[in-house]
Amino acid sequence: MTVALLPLHGIGSRDDLPLPFGFVIIGAVLTLIISFGVLLFAWRRPRYSTIGGRELPRLTALIDNRVVRLVARLLILAAYGWAALALLAGEDLLTNPIFGYVFVWMWVGLVPISLLFGQFWRATNPLRTIHRGLCAVARIDSSLGLLTLPRRIGVWPAAVGLFAFGWLELVQPERTTLGVLRVWALSWLVIMVLGAIVFGQRWIAAADPFETYASTIAEMSIWRRVGGSLRLVNPLAGLSSWLPPRGAPAAVAALLGITAYDSFTNTSWWIRTVQASNAPPLLWQTVGLLVMIIIVLTSFSAAARWMGRYTTESSAAYPRLMACSVVPIVVGYAIAHYATLLIVEGQRVAINFSDPLGRGWNVFGSAEMGVNSAIFNRPTAIAVIQLAAIVGGHVMAVVVAHEKAVRLLPPERALAGQWPMLAVMVGYTCAGLLLLFSP
Amino acid sequence: MPREGYRDKDGTVRKSRSTVWSVMLSATLPTYIMLSACAASPSSQPSTAFTPGPSATPISQASTPTSTPSKTPSSVEAVTIDVTISGGKVSPSGQKLDLAVGQKVVLNVTSDVDEEIHAHALGDGYQLNVSAGKPATGSFVVSDPGSFYVEAHHLEKVIVILNVR
Numbered sequence: 001m002t003v004a005l006l007p008l009h010g011i012g013s014r015d016d017l018p019l020p021f022g023f024v025i026i027g028a029v030l031t032l033i034i035s036f037g038v039l040l041f042a043w044r045r046p047r048y049s050t051i052g053g054r055e056l057p058r059l060t061a062l063i064d065n066r067v068v069r070l071v072a073r074l075l076i077l078a079a080y081g082w083a084a085l086a087l088l089a090g091e092d093l094l095t096n097p098i099f100g101y102v103f104v105w106m107w108v109g110l111v112p113i114s115l116l117f118g119q120f121w122r123a124t125n126p127l128r129t130i131h132r133g134l135c136a137v138a139r140i141d142s143s144l145g146l147l148t149l150p151r152r153i154g155v156w157p158a159a160v161g162l163f164a165f166g167w168l169e170l171v172q173p174e175r176t177t178l179g180v181l182r183v184w185a186l187s188w189l190v191i192m193v194l195g196a197i198v199f200g201q202r203w204i205a206a207a208d209p210f211e212t213y214a215s216t217i218a219e220m221s222i223w224r225r226v227g228g229s230l231r232l233v234n235p236l237a238g239l240s241s242w243l244p245p246r247g248a249p250a251a252v253a254a255l256l257g258i259t260a261y262d263s264f265t266n267t268s269w270w271i272r273t274v275q276a277s278n279a280p281p282l283l284w285q286t287v288g289l290l291v292m293i294i295i296v297l298t299s300f301s302a303a304a305r306w307m308g309r310y311t312t313e314s315s316a317a318y319p320r321l322m323a324c325s326v327v328p329i330v331v332g333y334a335i336a337h338y339a340t341l342l343i344v345e346g347q348r349v350a351i352n353f354s355d356p357l358g359r360g361w362n363v364f365g366s367a368e369m370g371v372n373s374a375i376f377n378r379p380t381a382i383a384v385i386q387l388a389a390i391v392g393g394h395v396m397a398v399v400v401a402h403e404k405a406v407r408l409l410p411p412e413r414a415l416a417g418q419w420p421m422l423a424v425m426v427g428y429t430c431a432g433l434l435l436l437f438s439p
Numbered sequence: 440m441p442r443e444g445y446r447d448k449d450g451t452v453r454k455s456r457s458t459v460w461s462v463m464l465s466a467t468l469p470t471y472i473m474l475s476a477c478a479a480s481p482s483s484q485p486s487t488a489f490t491p492g493p494s495a496t497p498i499s500q501a502s503t504p505t506s507t508p509s510k511t512p513s514s515v516e517a518v519t520i521d522v523t524i525s526g527g528k529v530s531p532s533g534q535k536l537d538l539a540v541g542q543k544v545v546l547n548v549t550s551d552v553d554e555e556i557h558a559h560a561l562g563d564g565y566q567l568n569v570s571a572g573k574p575a576t577g578s579f580v581v582s583d584p585g586s587f588y589v590e591a592h593h594l595e596k597v598i599v600i601l602n603v604r
Contacts, residue, residue: 014559015586017602018535268600271533275596376585379604438535 015266016340016386017379019436023387027433030391035422038398044414046407048240051226053233060230069123076124086356087185092178097356099176100349102185103169108338109346110214111331118223121214127189127204131196145200153206154246159254161209163293166258170265171285212251216244220327220396236396239324240403248323249301252330256428257293259333263435264292299427300326303420307405310413321408322421325401329428332393336386336436340375347371386436394429398422517543517578520589522598524550524569529596538581538603545578546589555592558601 062068086098113120122128135142174180195203204211219242224233264270265288274284304322308315347369354367362368375382405418518538523530538544548556550569558565558579567577581587581603589598 014583015588017584017586017604266600268533268535271597271600275532276528281595376583379584 014344014373014376016376016382018438019383019386019433021437023383024433024437027387027391028430031394031426031429031433034391034395035398035426038402039415039419039422042399042402044406044411046403048234048237048403049407051224051231051233051237051241053224053226053231053237056230056232060228063123063230073124073126073129077126077129080126082353082356084185086353087178087182090178090356091358093358094176095352095355095358096178097349097352098178098181100345100352102181104342104345105349106210107165107169108334108342110210111217111334111338112342114214114217115221115331117218118221119215119218119225121218122205122211125204125208125211127192127196127208127211128201130189131193131201131204134193134197142196142201145196145198145203147199149199149202149206152246154248155206155212155251156247157203157207158209158212159247159250161207162213162251162254162258163289165209166254166261166289166293167286170258170262171282171289173282213255216248216251216255216327217331219324220331236399236403239327239396239400240407242324244320244323246320249304249319250297252323252326253297253300254293255330256326256333257296258289259330259337260296260431260435261289261292263337263432263438264288266438267435268439296428299424303424306420307409307417310409310417313408318408322401322404325397325404325421326425326428328393328396328400329425329432330393332389332391332429333432335389335393336432339385339389340382343375344371344373387433390429390432390436394425397425401425515539515542517545519545519547520599522546522548522550522556524548524552524554524591524594526551527594529591529594529598531599533597533600535600535602538601540582540584540603541580542603543578543580544601545576547574547576549574552593554594556589556598557592558589559587 083098083101086096086101090096090098110121132142168175168184172180172184192204192208195207199206205215220235220239222232222235222238224231224238224241226233265285270288274281277284300322301319304318305315307318307322348371350364351366351369351371354364355361360367401418401421405421406414409417518536520531520536544558546556546567548554548567548569550571552571554569556567556569556577558567565577565579567575569575581601584603587601587603589601590596591598
């Protein structure tokens with residue numbers, strides 16, 4: 001029953017209520033006060049120059065244990081294999097768990113997984129497991145390929161991949177049909193594994209949109225590997241110490257742009273304009289998604305480059321250096337927009353996962369359970385969560401941006417150099433609040 | 440630690456750390472107060488209800504049976520939505536309506552093509568079939584809070600969005 005034009009993440013027919021306008025005002029006021037507070041009163045010297053934190057040798061030994069790694073990878077691979085079963089042999093109905101698996105468990109689920117468990121996704125990525133398996137059979141070193149991937153490529157392919165997934169999630173007509181999803185899944189698998197064979201396993205880190213998304217979010221977690229061993233760190237310190245790869249600004253802009261576009265298509269203006277126009281909706285949607293991403297990328301890059309005016313380093317280096325500071329805003333947006341989707345539709349996937357082929361199986365014992373959608377009966381609680389996520393994300397972002405600014409700029413210029421970045425972040429946050437208000 | 444600035448080891452004057460946190464705390468305190476006030480009296484959004492008020496004549500039910508409301512209908516009046524589908528366009532187009540839980544929604548649909556009007560409210564959703572040239576009427580009661588779409592299925596266009604509180 002889902003309609004291609006419906007901006008409802010492809011699945012799920014019940015959406016969050018708009019954020020009450022009072023909440024928007026509160027959020028905006030808080031945002032401004034905190035931003036100015038940090039700008040004017042916060043530390044003038046870097047506070048997190050040493051990562052610090054607490055070393056965890058026993059946990060490191062456990063995680064690095066070969067058997068533990070192998071078991072974890074095989075379990076995750078098995079889960080994907082089960083989902084592939086549903087994709088290839090299941091029924092073309094919305095009760096097929098594959099749609100929720102991709103659009104909810106993978107795309108939304110990777111945020112809490114990465115926040116809570118660090119670089120779990122990278123460690124258990126099924127693409128890497130498959131590639132490693134093939135290399136083991138062929139007796140070749142998985143880190144080597146036919147060609148060497150130039151360092152300069154960074155995560156640019158992944159940024160393109162993120163745009164592609166955003167397009168699949170929000171624009172692709174008939175995206176909740178098996179035929180369409182099969183083509184996309186096969187393309188993803190082939191491009192990643194073939195690329196890994198050609199360029200070595202580094203291709204997956206450069207090109208897999210999910211791994212790039214997950215490892216970016218994981219930089220914000222409390223777990224961090226420093227010098228080979230795991231440590232429990234302050235997320236602000238960890239995030240400030242991260243050197244993003246090339247192309248990270250594009251990847252982060254894609255993430256923020258996708259969520260912003262998703263929200264924007266819920267406004268009356270958008271629906272009215274697209275439906276009244278004679279241009280095909282596909283064109284509107286593709287252009288809309290691209291424009292959102294470009295707006296984020298250009299505003300962020302301009303604000304970062306401004307910092308280059310006060311140092312001898314080239315301005316072009318700054319978007320990459322500052323990319324870490326936008327990550328908390330990305331997380332805040334994701335939580336605000338997708339939390340209820342994960343809570344409700346995530347349950348539905350778990351229920352349908354017991355019966356991938358629609359034959360009446362109950363493999364995991366969940367097939368008879370009902371979805372508990374009680375969260376939707378608490379619109380005020382949802383609104384508070386959304387407000388806390390957006391404003392909390394902003395606070396973290398502004399603190400990290402300030403920390404980076406005092407590290408990268410001479411002390412007397414730190415204030416002058418960082419105010420555009422602060423203004424851009426205030427803009428993102430207030431835009432996020434307004435989009436949640438959904439006029 | 441002294442209240443205002445202090446000189447650290449190499450002589451730089453620094454604001455005390457407590458200043459930063461006291462600024463942030465003093466910012467959050469009024470917002471807690473505002474937040475609890477907002478939560479207590481939910482949504483003072485301007486109502487965009489579409490032709491509210493009781494209809495002059497009782498609505499004749501269409502052949503599609505009305506869904507039985509799971510809650511007793513509230514004392515708020517039913518909302519009537521006049522839908523026109525012509526030339527591939529729908530009217531209203533993407534309008535947002537604020538409704539209360541238990542409120543009845545009446546649809547009067549006129550269409551120049553055969554269509555199905557789907558409302559994603561209520562569990563399995565509500566469906567009203569319309570034939571070309573023959574106006575159809577149906578109604579349902581919104582029983583759960585949330586934001587729901589009412590759309591023309593074949594045209595794939597959104598008619599209204601119901602925000603039910």
